Amino acid sequence: MTAGPVSFDGAARRGGPDGFRSGFVCFAGRPNVGKSSLINALVGEEVMITSAHPQTTRRAVRAILNAPEHQLVIVDTPGVHRPRTALSERLNDTAAAAFAEVDVVGFCVPADEDIGPGDRFILDQVRREAPKAKVVGIVTKIDKRGRERTAEQLLQLSELLGPGHEVVPVSRQSPEQLAALAELLVGLVPEGPPWYPTDQVVDDSDEARVAELIREAALGRLREELPHSVMVVVEETERKKDLWVVYASVFVERSSQKAIVIGARGSVLREIGIAARSRVEAAFGTRVHLDLRVKVAKDWQRDPKQLDRFGF
Ligand SMILES: Nc1nc2c(ncn2[C@@H]2O[C@H](COP(=O)(O)OP(=O)(O)OP(=O)(O)O)[C@@H](O)[C@H]2O)c(=O)[nH]1
Ligand SMILES: [Mg+2]
Known part of the structure; x- marks a missing residue:
């Protein structure tokens, strides 16, 4: 038994109904693959800033997705990239620190770009920093490419991740795909009460x-x-x-x-x-x-x- 509420850097576990699931998730990937946009689409509010320029996200901000039977705390991370400045190095460190805190990592690659060494580097980092986290593959921006190309990318991502990992397609415009992703993530976080008040959507x-x-x-x-x-x-x-x-x-x-x-x-x-x-x-x-x-x-x-x- 633990004495008092468990606290996790600002978040604290509160009583919840039996069978309630709650945990930490983050999306990892290169800059500009659509991580922050995906969080906004899942939460249904523009809680994270997004832009067409790479390296938009610079801080690990938490968004909170609330539902009657679960709460996902989704940590936005800077896109991991080859560092060229002291800032880039710190952004990569921020992302790595976030990976280490979560139950699930959604590893994102966009449908419209080939998987390359940058992606492999990030996956290695995720596995190193978060050896216990469950990793799921997410092909983002599938509205930009046809079905065939999306299917091909799903296959390649699945090969990169290896056996035992779910891989899902998503576009921020598709409520069905977003719901399927949310359900997959909820199934991978532990049972337990919520970490944040259930009317809060962002921790900043x-x-x-x-x-x-x-x-x-x-x-x-x-x-x-x-x-x-x-x-x-x-x-x-x-x-x-x-x-x-x-x-x-x-x-x-x-x-x-x-x-x-x-x-x-x-x-x-x-x-x-x-x-x-x-x-x-x-x-x-x-x-x-x-x-x-x-x-x-x-x-x-x-x-x-x-x-x-x-x-x-
Ligand atoms: N067509 C399409 N564009 C998208 C989708 N999701 C994101 N985008 C666009 O992709 C660009 C990057 O989106 P962000 O959400 O800022 O990407 P990010 O991965 O958070 O980028 P960093 O914070 O720089 O690491 C923006 O121009 C978005 O409008 C999508 O589902 N479909
Ligand atoms: Mg971002």
């Missing part, structure tokens, strides 16, 4: 979520190396009657980038602000004023001190 601070939504809006409007160079920090928030005022800094790495993010007469920054505000208002159900300042944190991706300061 308000400030961190707002910073992510601002970064997502910026990613949607920036190209080339700029998406990687952007870091957003919420400095302060203030309640003014029914208005939530958020002061945030948008960091870039060089002053030339600062000019691009601001745009001619502030046009780009204004667009980012408008897009971010509507996302923040929708997420928090309140009127929001965003005060965005663009600042330079020179070469922060390569500077361990600045990475520490940003919490990586």
Whole structure:
């Protein structure tokens, strides 16, 4: 018998009905394979930010999928990639640490790209970091390819994983496939009470979520190396009657980038602000004023001190 509630880094087991299942899951895979989009589709809410740029996810945020008889805590992870900066190395470490915490790893490969050495590297890492976790294969974005190609990819993924592993196809648009994936995952987590209150969908601070939504809006409007160079920090928030005022800094790495993010007469920054505000208002159900300042944190991706300061 254990004395008192079992706690797991912020989560704590609560009483649940008999037969209730609850556990930790994460999706592993290269950047851009659709891990965060899959979490949003499963949870039915945009809890994670997503973008067409690789390395969108930088933090291991937990989403919570609640149902009357189960709760899945799904940890979003950065895509594992060949590290080129101190930041990349820390992102890979963040992913590896998340693998080690979960009951189930969903190993994701997209339907529209061949399985390659990058995928094998990640699978080795999953097996090393999470020797006890159950691994299931997930072919993502199957709407981008026909049935034949999807069947081929399922076969290849199954060969990569070896015998005894389930392999499923999924597109974020298909409720049936999402339900089948959720059922598979639920069957692989242990019986036990929920880890989080059953009305909670994400485990993150308000400030961190707002910073992510601002970064997502910026990613949607920036190209080339700029998406990687952007870091957003919420400095302060203030309640003014029914208005939530958020002061945030948008960091870039060089002053030339600062000019691009601001745009001619502030046009780009204004667009980012408008897009971010509507996302923040929708997420928090309140009127929001965003005060965005663009600042330079020179070469922060390569500077361990600045990475520490940003919490990586
Ligand atoms: N067609 C299609 N596109 C998808 C699907 N899922 C994700 N995408 C797109 O794929 C891109 C990457 O999605 P993300 O969810 O950000 O990918 P990720 O694996 O979390 O990427 P990182 O955080 O960089 O590791 C985005 O442009 C998504 O819109 C899908 O089921 N179908
Ligand atoms: Mg992601």
